Amino acid sequence: MMTSYFHLVPQLRSEVKYFPCSRGALVRALTAKGKAEVRAEHVTLDADGTEVFADLRLNVNCTSRFPFAWSASLKLHRKRVDGVDWESHFTQYDGTAASGWQRHLWDKAREDGDSLKTVLTNFEDVASIETFLLRVCEVMRIRFDPKDHGDDLLPFDS
Amino acid sequence: METTFCHSIRDVLSTHLAAGVHVMPWRELCIIALPWKTPDDRLVDVYVEPDAEPGRYRVHDGGKSLSELYAQGIHTSDERADYFTRLAARFEATFEDDTFLKVTRWPELASSVLAIGQCATLAMQAVVRHDPVFERVIATAHVARGLQRWRSEEIERIDEDVRVQGHQSYHRFQFVAQPRPALMRQPLALKILRPTYSPRVAAERYGFMVLDLDRLDVGRWPRLVVVTQAERWQQAQLRLVQRLSRETLTVRSGEEALLEDLVPAAMTVLAA
Numbered sequence: 001m002m003t004s005y006f007h008l009v010p011q012l013r014s015e016v017k018y019f020p021c022s023r024g025a026l027v028r029a030l031t032a033k034g035k036a037e038v039r040a041e042h043v044t045l046d047a048d049g050t051e052v053f054a055d056l057r058l059n060v061n062c063t064s065r066f067p068f069a070w071s072a073s074l075k076l077h078r079k080r081v082d083g084v085d086w087e088s089h090f091t092q093y094d095g096t097a098a099s100g101w102q103r104h105l106w107d108k109a110r111e112d113g114d115s116l117k118t119v120l121t122n123f124e125d126v127a128s129i130e131t132f133l134l135r136v137c138e139v140m141r142i143r144f145d146p147k148d149h150g151d152d153l154l155p156f157d158s
Numbered sequence: 159m160e161t162t163f164c165h166s167i168r169d170v171l172s173t174h175l176a177a178g179v180h181v182m183p184w185r186e187l188c189i190i191a192l193p194w195k196t197p198d199d200r201l202v203d204v205y206v207e208p209d210a211e212p213g214r215y216r217v218h219d220g221g222k223s224l225s226e227l228y229a230q231g232i233h234t235s236d237e238r239a240d241y242f243t244r245l246a247a248r249f250e251a252t253f254e255d256d257t258f259l260k261v262t263r264w265p266e267l268a269s270s271v272l273a274i275g276q277c278a279t280l281a282m283q284a285v286v287r288h289d290p291v292f293e294r295v296i297a298t299a300h301v302a303r304g305l306q307r308w309r310s311e312e313i314e315r316i317d318e319d320v321r322v323q324g325h326q327s328y329h330r331f332q333f334v335a336q337p338r339p340a341l342m343r344q345p346l347a348l349k350i351l352r353p354t355y356s357p358r359v360a361a362e363r364y365g366f367m368v369l370d371l372d373r374l375d376v377g378r379w380p381r382l383v384v385v386t387q388a389e390r391w392q393q394a395q396l397r398l399v400q401r402l403s404r405e406t407l408t409v410r411s412g413e414e415a416l417l418e419d420l421v422p423a424a425m426t427v428l429a430a
Contacts, residue, residue: 020319034256035228041298053299061228063256064221066205068184071229078231078288085229088203089180089191099182114230115199 008044009081009106009113012054016141017042017074019058022148023133026060030129034063058142062129070126072136073104073113080113081106084120084136092118100124103139192275196282198226202275209261217260217270223281224256232284245280249273297350297386297414298332304421305333305348312429314338320347324370334379335425346428347379348421351399353390361395368402380404380428384421387411404428 019040029036042054057075064070073083083104092098093105093116101123105116120139126132137143178193180201188206195201205220224234224242234242234256246253251260251273258277262270305316313335320334332350337343349367351360364383371377381403385391388408400406405424409416 035225043299057231059229059231061225064225066187066220068189069220069222069225071225073229073231075231080230083229085226087191087200088182088189089201 006111011044013082016143017056018143020145023144024148027130030060030062035061067126070132074140082140090117190271196279197285198282202278204271204274213263215262215267217262217274219258219274219278221257223278232288242281246277249277251277300414300417301384301421304418308422308425312337312341322376326370329367345379348382350384352386357391357395361398364399382424382428
């Protein structure tokens with residue numbers, strides 16, 4: 001029987017996730033191409049203590065000259081389970097109206113990361129790709145390789 | 159149906175639409191939220207800014223639609239880009255640099271905003287058909303464990319995610335086992351082939367890699383190829399990979415744990 005592993009999403013969101021590329025390399029790739037996808041194999045523990053490997057993808061898109069059109073998302077099984085983007089008007093998870101940068105929450109019942117959102121307050125000054133990436137990593141608990149080899153290529157699946 | 163009833167529907171709808179349109183100024187830009195949602199549960203934002211030519215306006219989606227698609231793992235293939243171009247043309251707009259754009263004058267501004275809003279909404283239809291892909295277990299993790307079990311005194315180290323230079327391009331091996339220099343042996347390379355875009359693409363990319371490394375030192379390294387999701391591959395595609403590799407292992411989805419036993423045996427053969 002197929003196991004979805006989506007039950008681990010709340011845990012994955014709260015854990016620190018390590019991606020095997022440097023932040024500098026990602027910023028260079030985003031500056032050159034506007035968008036990038038990086039993969040990581042994250043190890044977490046199931047409820048019974050069994051090691052589970054999660055194939056995570058971090059998608060960042062900074063193609064637009066307008067920061068509010070940028071987006072970042074963390075995907076599991078190619079589905080968004082966490083993310084940051086901007087909307088001029090949206091309804092938060094508690095029914096209140098909001099505007100601006102938002103973080104996507106995980107809807108356990110619908111197994112969906114699109115609809116539940118909460119406003120982010122520390123993104124208002126985002127104007128550069130580097131700042132955007134820094135804030136995203138802080139919010140989504142993403143860490144990169146501290147060693148920057150000056151390589152603008154990312155470890156894509158090849 | 160009574161005319162008055164129809165008119166009352168019209169009034170209710172007008173009020174609803176008017177109440178649902180929001181505007182927000184940002185520098186030289188007006189951001190307009192339209193009162194309908196995309197399939198990924200967002201209100202559609204359309205941006206209006208003055209054009210360099212006085213009296214004209216640039217109405218666009220700021221590249222937001224494509225950015226949101228990308229965030230959900232939906233990439234712009236040539237086919238999809240062609241669809242977006244045709245879609246934009248239907249609304250007398252253009253699709254350039256991942257952006258739906260219409261340059262317009264004041265009398266057509268409202269219809270242009272609606273046109274870009276429609277483009278932005280219809281572009282998101284791919285979300286509806288985007289299903290999760292379950293990768294239950296990760297082949298790489300089992301291969302890594304298998305390599306550690308196989309590793310002997312003769313192996314100085316096992317490098318992960320090794321990039322090599324071919325004649326035309328760079329290529330990657332997931333693992334390279336480096337023998338101790340005193341042994342004067344070739345490194346042993348291991349590549350995992352996943353049918354991410356299709357088995358055919360994976361096989362052909364592998365074939366290109368082998369050709370590109372031909373007559374280089376790295377091209378002479380004995381290679382073990384691990385083919386995942388074997389049930390998706392056709393015989394011809396597998397044969398191509400097998401012909402171009404010293405050793406090949408194939409595992410079906412859900413059976414990746416077997417690699418912890420299969421890899422040590424295959425590496426022993428490869429090293430012999």
